[in-house]
Amino acid sequence: MSDTPTTTLIRNLAWLVAWDAPNKRHVYLRDADIAFRGGEILHIGPGFAGKADRVIEGAKRLVIPGLINVHTHPTSEPLRKGITDETISPGFWHSSLYEFLTVFNTDDAGAKACMQVALAELLMSGVTAVADLSVPFDGWLDTLAESGIRACIAPMFRDARWYTEDGHLLKYEWNKANGRKGFDNAQRLIELARQHPSGRLMGMVCPSQVDTCTPELLRDAHDFAKERNLPYQIHASQSVVEFHEMTRRTGLTPVQWLNSLGVLDDRSIIGHCIFVDEHPWLHWTTRTDLSILAETGTTVAHCPTVFVRRGITLRTFGEYRRKGINVGIGTDTYPHNFLEELRIAMHLSRTTAGTVPDAMTADVFDAATIGGAKALRRDDIGRLAVGAKADLVLVDIEHPAMRPMREPLRSLIHVAAERAVSDVFVDGQQVVANGKCLTIDLDAASAALEEAQARSLRDVPKHDWAKRSADQLAPMSLPIVDRI
Numbered sequence: 001m002s003d004t005p006t007t008t009l010i011r012n013l014a015w016l017v018a019w020d021a022p023n024k025r026h027v028y029l030r031d032a033d034i035a036f037r038g039g040e041i042l043h044i045g046p047g048f049a050g051k052a053d054r055v056i057e058g059a060k061r062l063v064i065p066g067l068i069n070v071h072t073h074p075t076s077e078p079l080r081k082g083i084t085d086e087t088i089s090p091g092f093w094h095s096s097l098y099e100f101l102t103v104f105n106t107d108d109a110g111a112k113a114c115m116q117v118a119l120a121e122l123l124m125s126g127v128t129a130v131a132d133l134s135v136p137f138d139g140w141l142d143t144l145a146e147s148g149i150r151a152c153i154a155p156m157f158r159d160a161r162w163y164t165e166d167g168h169l170l171k172y173e174w175n176k177a178n179g180r181k182g183f184d185n186a187q188r189l190i191e192l193a194r195q196h197p198s199g200r201l202m203g204m205v206c207p208s209q210v211d212t213c214t215p216e217l218l219r220d221a222h223d224f225a226k227e228r229n230l231p232y233q234i235h236a237s238q239s240v241v242e243f244h245e246m247t248r249r250t251g252l253t254p255v256q257w258l259n260s261l262g263v264l265d266d267r268s269i270i271g272h273c274i275f276v277d278e279h280p281w282l283h284w285t286t287r288t289d290l291s292i293l294a295e296t297g298t299t300v301a302h303c304p305t306v307f308v309r310r311g312i313t314l315r316t317f318g319e320y321r322r323k324g325i326n327v328g329i330g331t332d333t334y335p336h337n338f339l340e341e342l343r344i345a346m347h348l349s350r351t352t353a354g355t356v357p358d359a360m361t362a363d364v365f366d367a368a369t370i371g372g373a374k375a376l377r378r379d380d381i382g383r384l385a386v387g388a389k390a391d392l393v394l395v396d397i398e399h400p401a402m403r404p405m406r407e408p409l410r411s412l413i414h415v416a417a418e419r420a421v422s423d424v425f426v427d428g429q430q431v432v433a434n435g436k437c438l439t440i441d442l443d444a445a446s447a448a449l450e451e452a453q454a455r456s457l458r459d460v461p462k463h464d465w466a467k468r469s470a471d472q473l474a475p476m477s478l479p480i481v482d483r484i
């Protein structure tokens with residue numbers, strides 16, 4: 001075997017989304033070639049003259065940069081399909097966090113199956129880099145590496161867990177030793193990720209939620225992120241309950257309080273950040289949260305699907321960006337169909353603002369590429385440029401859902417989504433071919449996930465405050481009858 005990296009050429013591309021570095025923007029190139037050697041882009045533009053080991057004809061293809069998912073929970077969320085789609089939790093403003101996420105649990109075998117199903121779906125919808133916010137389990141890093149994706153592990157840790165005894169009062173069971181233990185383990189895993197032989201893993205420091213961590217843990221975690229130059233992510237302003245819990249405890253909004261601790265800067269990412277002071281449901285008086293986010297350089301990880309299912313949305317994606325806030329996109333929950341997530345982000349923004357230009361196609365595409373790269377502190381992904389990583393997605397422009405093919409990104413995001421994604425490369429390695437994931441046995445993982453969900457459903461009454469069954473907590477959409 002030779003150690004010389006192979007060179008791949010995709011030639012005569014019908015369309016290519018290239019990075020125009022001087023103007024800091026994506027642009028369309030036509031009739032162009034893209035070549036990469038090993039994991040790095042070597043050439044973009046017409047007439048590649050070098051030698052290639054593999055040549056792919058591009059006349060029927062659009063190539064875009066691999067998409068970046070800045071917030072997802074692949075270890076647990078796929079198991080809740082058919083359950084948290086319709087969360088009914090009136091005592092908690094229908095958030096799924098306090099009555100549902102605490103009872104539908106995943107065991108280790110289920111965690112791996114969940115993750116494989118989620119990663120396959122992400123890869124097949126054009127995601128090449130993902131921030132994985134998980135409770136660590138054995139085999140986590142290897143499962144990520146084997147999938148071929150580029151991953152930023154975000155091992156979650158916290159001082160308190162949520163519980164309720166009545167379905168309307170949220171309580172916290174504090175255990176600071178547990179928080180420290182989780183933080184120590186996260187540091188160890190982040191180092192293992194950095195050293196991982198795949199070269200595709202990195203780490204992020206992730207105290208789980210603003211309301212479940214002590215100020216000491218939040219500050220120490222931020223100090224560690226700073227010392228190692230890592231991103232830092234936390235869930236905050238994610239529910240009405242949490243917003244009022246924090247104002248009750250501190251007199252400040254979650255964003256103001258995090259800022260007062262000194263943990264918001266350009267390495268910080270806030271997961272969700274919907275319930276900011278100006279959100280109309282809160283009737284709060286200050287109007288500083290969005291300017292704090294913009295001035296500190298904090299990124300917002302916007303995950304529209306998981307909220308819109310509960311009738312909740314950020315106000316608005318376009319408004320946050322106009323205020324100067326960096327926004328990245330995440331899937332948080334199933335489906336892990338990133339292209340659909342972009343469409344939903346755009347539609348919600350337009351609907352909430354009541355205008356079309358609140359969020360244009362280019363805006364969500366930017367958030368999903370360079371917005372995400374900035375959040376992960378990377379300038380070598382989320383763009384197709386010489387010297388950047390060979391993380392790229394080939395789209396079949398002759399797929400019926402892409403035609404008539406006047407405007408490639410609109411056809412892809414507004415209509416076709418993952419159906420037209422044909423091939424995906426991460427770090428120069430092909431991970432999707434003809435729309436199928438090469439690195440994960442999706443049928444086997446789906447079967448294992450079904451078994452894991454069945455195990456989880458059986459245990460629900462043990463964990464629910466009212467000892468309800470899974471069917472009582474999440475009834476079927478239609479009655480099942482013996483006959484009619």
Ligand SMILES: [Zn+2]
Binds near residue numbers: 071073133235
């Ligand atoms: Zn989350």
